[in-house]
Amino acid sequence: MTFMTIDMEKCNKDGICVAECPMKIIQMKDEAPVPVAGAETLCIRCGHCVAVCPTAALSLDTLTPSECLPVNKELLLDPKQAEHFLRYRRSIRTYKEKAVDRETLAELIRIASHAPSGHNSQPVSWQVIYERDEVKRLSGMVIDWMKYVIKEQPKVAALLHLDMVVAGWTFGLDTVSRDAPHLILTNGHKTNIMAKPACIIAMTYLELAIPSFGLGGCWNGFFNAAAMTWPPLKEALGLTANNMENHGAMMVGFPKFKYHRMPPRNTPAITWA
Ligand SMILES: Cc1cc2nc3c(=O)[nH]c(=O)nc-3n(C[C@H](O)[C@H](O)[C@H](O)COP(=O)(O)O)c2cc1C
Numbered sequence: 439m440t441f442m443t444i445d446m447e448k449c450n451k452d453g454i455c456v457a458e459c460p461m462k463i464i465q466m467k468d469e470a471p472v473p474v475a476g477a478e479t480l481c482i483r484c485g486h487c488v489a490v491c492p493t494a495a496l497s498l499d500t501l502t503p504s505e506c507l508p509v510n511k512e513l514l515l516d517p518k519q520a521e522h523f524l525r526y527r528r529s530i531r532t533y534k535e536k537a538v539d540r541e542t543l544a545e546l547i548r549i550a551s552h553a554p555s556g557h558n559s560q561p562v563s564w565q566v567i568y569e570r571d572e573v574k575r576l577s578g579m580v581i582d583w584m585k586y587v588i589k590e591q592p593k594v595a596a597l598l599h600l601d602m603v604v605a606g607w608t609f610g611l612d613t614v615s616r617d618a619p620h621l622i623l624t625n626g627h628k629t630n631i632m633a634k635p636a637c638i639i640a641m642t643y644l645e646l647a648i649p650s651f652g653l654g655g656c657w658n659g660f661f662n663a664a665a666m667t668w669p670p671l672k673e674a675l676g677l678t679a680n681n682m683e684n685h686g687a688m689m690v691g692f693p694k695f696k697y698h699r700m701p702p703r704n705t706p707a708i709t710w711a
Pocket residue numbers: 527528529530531656657658659660661
């Protein structure tokens with residue numbers, strides 16, 4: 439199959455694919471769209487040309503119109519629904535004992551993987567710490583990192599109240615991973631400069647999708663900080679061996695309690711130029 443196929447029976451020559459291609463690798467020639475020379479190597483496979491064509495005339499060797507999810511206008515949110523959807527998400531810190539099944543977590547990750555990434559590079563590597571005992575063991579390594587920071591960087595430790603977290607841990611209070619049954623991590627290759635923002639955005643997508651599955655989530659900033667810097671944890675996660683870095687950690691589980699209200703946040707600081 440050639441890189442780009444345009445069905446001339448269907449093409450209405452409106453030039454929308456030319457206008458929308460982010461790489462500008464489609465041009466109008468004799469009033470019909472055609473890929474420019476070298477288009478195949480420049481294409482970032484974002485699928486915009488396939489997705490935007492009103493007559494489904496354009497296919498790529500890697501993507502046909504029928505492989506795309508059709509836009510369902512009934513599922514689009516109006517501004518009120520968008521605000522409700524975004525404000526409904528809460529950081530959940532009290533979980534039921536019950537485990538979430540692997541299929542549900544995989545489905546969540548699949549949905550979150552539609553997050554944008556620089557150059558459509560999709561550099562996110564997902565890591566699920568599924569077993570509760572393993573979450574506990576790795577959280578214990580975060581505590582070891584905290585003890586090190588308390589000793590070596592007391593100002594940082596004081597700012598983050600690490601002494602309280604460590605003290606709580608010694609009598610069974612887990613304020614690292616909040617006794618969540620699972621942790622989901624987003625990792626990226628060390629040499630990939632697009633990995634960090636992509637991982638953070640993908641994790642944000644995951645967090646936004648979590649409540650629709652009846653689940654709760656919370657960013658685990660302590661885990662992420664330790665996974666970025668503490669060699670024993672980096673090794674335990676297999677990051678060192680694979681030249682990877684952690685750029686996000688999320689607790690996931692069934693929430694024990696329901697929230698009834700959505701608190702306000704500060705008025706945004708905006709400057710207009
Ligand atoms: C990058 C990041 C790291 C966070 N780390 C933690 C954490 O380690 N533990 C925790 O309980 N909450 C953590 N949070 C959650 C914040 O405390 C929470 O987002 C904030 O209080 C606002 O509450 P809301 O998320 O329910 O709107 C983190 C949030 C972000 C964005």
